[in-house]
Every structure is written in C-alpha cells, then in structure tokens.
Amino acid sequence: MTTAGPAPTPDQDKGGLRTALAGLTTRGRSFLAAGVAAAICAYVLGQSDLLRVGLLLAVLPLICATVLYRTRYRVAGSRRLSPARVPAGSEARVHLRMDNVSRMPTGLLMxxxxxxxxxxxxxxxxxxxxEAGGRREVSYRVRSDLRGRYPLGxxxxxxxxxxxxxxxxxxxxxxxxxxxIPRVDALPPVRLSGEAKGYGDGRQRSLALAGDDDVIPRGYRHGDDLRRVHWRSTARYGELMVRREEQPERARCTVLLDTRAVGYLGTGPDxxxxxxxxxxASVLLHMLERGFSVRLLTDTGGSVPGEGAEGFAGSSQESADAAGLMMDTLAxxxxxxxxxxxxxxxxxRGGQEGLLVAFLGDLEEEQIAELGxxxxxxxxxxxxxxDSEVWGRETGDVPGPGxxxxxxxxxxxxxAGWTALSVPRGASLADMWRQADRQRTGAVAGSGAEGRS
Known part of the structure; x- marks a missing residue:
C-alpha cells in the first residue's frame, strides 16, 4: 500500500496543509509559539536580530510539516496470523511485514x-x-479468554x-x-453409543445376500480385489465388473446445546x-474423530452453516473443514x-439420530417433557x-443448598430415559464423560438383571 498519495491538487492543498499542521508535535507547536512571540517582541522593541530568531523558530516546524506531508514513501504492509483460529486462553502470534517498494530510503517510522x-x-x-527495496518484520502476541471473532487492523x-x-x-x-474458539478437552474412548467405532454392529446392509441374482455389480476400480470380480456381469457388459461392497450405515451423534438466556446464571469465561x-465443542470433535456423522443443534433449531442432512461425516478428507466450521459457529x-x-x-429425523448428547441449563416441567x-x-x-443453584452456590448468588x-x-x-448428570462448578468434562458411561452401563446391567429375575 502507498502511505503517501499523489501530489495534491490546489483544492486538496488546504486540507492537506491543515492535516500537516494538525500533526505538529508538542515540540513543533512550542517552536511555532516561541517564534511568533519572538517576532511580536522584536516588532514592539524594534530588535531586528530578535525578529530573525523568531522567524527561524516559526518557519522550522512549518517547513518540517510541509516536507513530511509531501514525502513520497511507498510502503507495502502485510499481516499473518499463526494460527488464525486459537482456543480461548491460548496465545496467537501476529507477524507484521513492511516492504519499502520505493527507490528512496525511509526515515524513522512508527x-x-x-x-x-x-x-x-x-x-x-x-x-x-x-533502505530502498528493504523489509522489516516484527511480531506480537495476542490472547483472549473470551470466545469470539476479533478484527485486527x-x-x-x-x-x-x-x-x-x-x-x-x-x-x-x-x-x-x-x-x-471454545476450549476443547480430550475425552476418553468410552462406549456411550454402544459402539467402538463410527460403524455399529447393528448397522443396516444396503445389499441383499440371497444369491448371485441379488448382487449389484459396479465397474472395476484400481486397487479392487480380483476375488470380487463378478464374471457373469463382466461377460454381459464386456468390461471387468466387481461385486459392490456392503455399505454399513454410519453411526450418528447429535449434540444439543441449550442457549436459552433464562437457563444460565452469570457470564464470563468461568x-x-x-x-x-x-x-x-469437545464432544463434537471427539465423535468426529471416531468416524461418526456429527451434528450440532441448538434449542432454536439452528445448526452449522453448510451442514448436510446427515451432518458432518468423520474419517473423511473434509473432516478438518467440518471441524473448523463447527468451531467457528461455536466461537x-x-x-x-x-x-x-x-x-x-x-x-x-425421528429414530435416526443415534447418540444424543445434550448440555442443558435450568429446566422446568415443560422443557423436561419436551426432552422426553x-x-x-x-x-x-x-x-x-x-443447574444455576449448583453453580451459584459457591459464589453466593443463590440461597443455600436447600x-x-x-x-x-x-x-x-x-x-424420560436420559442418562443425566449434574455438573458442579469446575468439573472436568473427561471425568463427567466417564461417569456418564458408568451410569449408563449400570442402568443397562440393572435392567438386564431385572429382566432375568
């Protein structure tokens, strides 16, 4: 970018000179005031030498302002963030680079x-x-405990x-x-969903296995196992055909985030x-890494922009982009x-959500019925x-534990069939995640024993 524009036109000179005079420092204003005062005293006292001194003091800052205003430095600037997306409480570094693209060296720059x-x-x-054609690089650090998007520049x-x-x-x-973006905690690999991976044991098969008549072939692709070649279809179509692979249904996980203002007490990073x-954010990334199709849902029905009908698929080339979109939304x-x-x-979608993980604030009977x-x-x-009563008890915002x-x-x-836990202030999500798994496992074991009795 050019830091000084082209030569000013006569109509622009007045505004430019006013800008230059407005940029006089305390030293420049002092010199100008002293020069004017000396010139007045010289006129009153009839001292020509003092008049010369006064004129010198008054003209020097005016000359400096005019020369500085007409300086033709051409400087290009750029900024680079490392990284451009950072968790709350972590630092990012901003790198600035200045290039002098003119043919003359610059003076002192701030x-x-x-x-x-x-x-x-x-x-x-x-x-x-x-110097002409030279560059300077500097950097500084920024940090915020609050989520959000912040402009730099x-x-x-x-x-x-x-x-x-x-x-x-x-x-x-x-x-x-x-x-x-929000802080993200690493979660242990528990079996809250009843599956160790993104494809469950109870998955639906997309193909019938009754016999050769039910096989749906497809064209051969580089790397296909030759043992899956379907010779009857190959002879019919005149090209190498293979049996289509069974396509398991991908396990799904929906994360419900309660954003109601009436459901939470207090503000701030804690x-x-x-x-x-x-x-x-932690659950979304954890399930995405395990190969689940994940979906973010709020109490208003909102979701992540660009999210498909099946959510974002994990274990794919687009999973990193999906994680970025979800983190940007939560930011x-x-x-x-x-x-x-x-x-x-x-x-x-009615019975196709898979695992449903909800983070909830204060609830009343109506909201509990809806969650049921x-x-x-x-x-x-x-x-x-x-619960606000649990979180506010330590700060004195609510009455006692009664x-x-x-x-x-x-x-x-x-x-209503939920595996539900109360989260105390300062609790670790990883510990709560394990506790939820133990509670679910205990409930399943209890129901199984009751059925056998």
Missing amino acids: LQDRVPYVLGPRPRFVLDRV PLQLRLTDPFGMCELTRSFSTYDTLTV SAFEWAVSGA VIDHSDGIGFSPAYDML RMRRRGGRAVAFLL ASAGEDSLRGLHE
Whole structure:
C-alpha cells in the first residue's frame, strides 16, 4: 500500500496543509509559539536580530510539516496470523511485514496495529531507516479468554521528521480476523453409543445376500480385489465388473446445546454457559474423530452453516473443514431468547439420530417433557445439567443448598430415559464423560438383571 498519495491538487492543498499542521508535535507547536512571540517582541522593541530568531523558530516546524506531508514513501504492509483460529486462553502470534517498494530510503517510522482491548495492549514498533527495496518484520502476541471473532487492523504508520516537529499517520485499508474458539478437552474412548467405532454392529446392509441374482455389480476400480470380480456381469457388459461392497450405515451423534438466556446464571469465561459451549465443542470433535456423522443443534433449531442432512461425516478428507466450521459457529454462539426445545425437536429425523448428547441449563416441567419426547424420537441420550443453584452456590448468588429444582430436573430426565448428570462448578468434562458411561452401563446391567429375575 502507498502511505503517501499523489501530489495534491490546489483544492486538496488546504486540507492537506491543515492535516500537516494538525500533526505538529508538542515540540513543533512550542517552536511555532516561541517564534511568533519572538517576532511580536522584536516588532514592539524594534530588535531586528530578535525578529530573525523568531522567524527561524516559526518557519522550522512549518517547513518540517510541509516536507513530511509531501514525502513520497511507498510502503507495502502485510499481516499473518499463526494460527488464525486459537482456543480461548491460548496465545496467537501476529507477524507484521513492511516492504519499502520505493527507490528512496525511509526515515524513522512508527508502526502500530489496532487490536480490540480484550486481546491486550495496542502494539507499537519503531522502525529505523528502511533502505530502498528493504523489509522489516516484527511480531506480537495476542490472547483472549473470551470466545469470539476479533478484527485486527488496520495497520497504521506514523511518519516523523528528523527534528521531531511533526508526526503524520497513514493507515492501511486491510484487516484480518482472529477467531477465538471454545476450549476443547480430550475425552476418553468410552462406549456411550454402544459402539467402538463410527460403524455399529447393528448397522443396516444396503445389499441383499440371497444369491448371485441379488448382487449389484459396479465397474472395476484400481486397487479392487480380483476375488470380487463378478464374471457373469463382466461377460454381459464386456468390461471387468466387481461385486459392490456392503455399505454399513454410519453411526450418528447429535449434540444439543441449550442457549436459552433464562437457563444460565452469570457470564464470563468461568460461567456455566461457557462450560456448556466448551463441552459441546469437545464432544463434537471427539465423535468426529471416531468416524461418526456429527451434528450440532441448538434449542432454536439452528445448526452449522453448510451442514448436510446427515451432518458432518468423520474419517473423511473434509473432516478438518467440518471441524473448523463447527468451531467457528461455536466461537460466536450466544444466548437465545427461547424458552423451550420445540424447534430442536422439529429438526430431529425421528429414530435416526443415534447418540444424543445434550448440555442443558435450568429446566422446568415443560422443557423436561419436551426432552422426553426428543429421547423417544432418538437413540441413546446423555444429558449434562448445569443447574444455576449448583453453580451459584459457591459464589453466593443463590440461597443455600436447600433448593431441589436441580434434583427434580435430574429425576425427570432419568424417568424420560436420559442418562443425566449434574455438573458442579469446575468439573472436568473427561471425568463427567466417564461417569456418564458408568451410569449408563449400570442402568443397562440393572435392567438386564431385572429382566432375568
């Protein structure tokens, strides 16, 4: 980018000169004021020598401002984020590069990048003389405990004259965006879904196995096992045909995130809502890595932009892009004005959701009934309840432990068929994940013993 424009036209000179005079530093203004005062005193006292001194003091900052304003530095700037997507509480490094693309060296430059206050102080760098065709590279670190998207830029160059009489600022037009995503915890490989991988033992077969008449062949592809060649179809079509592989149905996992503002107490990085967002992100990435088709669903029925009807498929080349899309969505997700889960219920496919993992705030009887219908419409269901009474008890935001609304919610979820746990403040998601697996295993074993008796 060019930091100084073309030569100003007569109509632009006035505005440009006003800009230059406005850039006078304290030293420049002091020299100008002293020169004017000396000239007035020289006129009153009739001292010609003092008049010369006054004129010198007054003209020097004006000359510096004019020369600086007409300086034709051509400087290109660029910015690189490493990484561009960072978890909350982690640091990212911003690399700045300045290239002098003119044929003359620059003077002293001050480089400044504009960043939101939540990322830290505004970085400033002093660049000494940059030779023609030369470059300078600097970097700084940013960190935020809050999720979100934060603009970085535009870059600003502050030009100054050798005497420090005037400073002018030139701004670049481009900026970048740093995405701060939720914290992600590594989860242990438990069997909450009843399957060790993304393809379950109870999968449906896409082909009949009654005999050769039911075989659906396809054309031979490089790497196919020659033992699967279907000779009858090969003779019929005149090209090598193989038996089509059985296509198991991919296991699914839906993560339900309760974003209702009425369901959570408090704000900030240590609030219950942020724990729920972080938990949803951790479960989504964990199930995606295990080969599940994952889907993010909120109480408003919202999902991730670009998500297909079957969700995002794991163990594929697009899984990294899918993870990025989901993290970008969770980075900016906020509270909703909803009061129930009816929109989310309408988005379920009826018995094809597989594992349903929910992160819930405060619940009332109506919401518990809606979650019960969602459980009957899906498969196995696990709920992590972040009750305000439990989270606010340690901070004194609610009365003592006598209230039992959270226990009533857990009891209602258990009766509706959910594996439900109450999440205390500061709990580890990995520990809660194991506890949910133990609770589900115990419930299955108990029902099996009751059936045998």
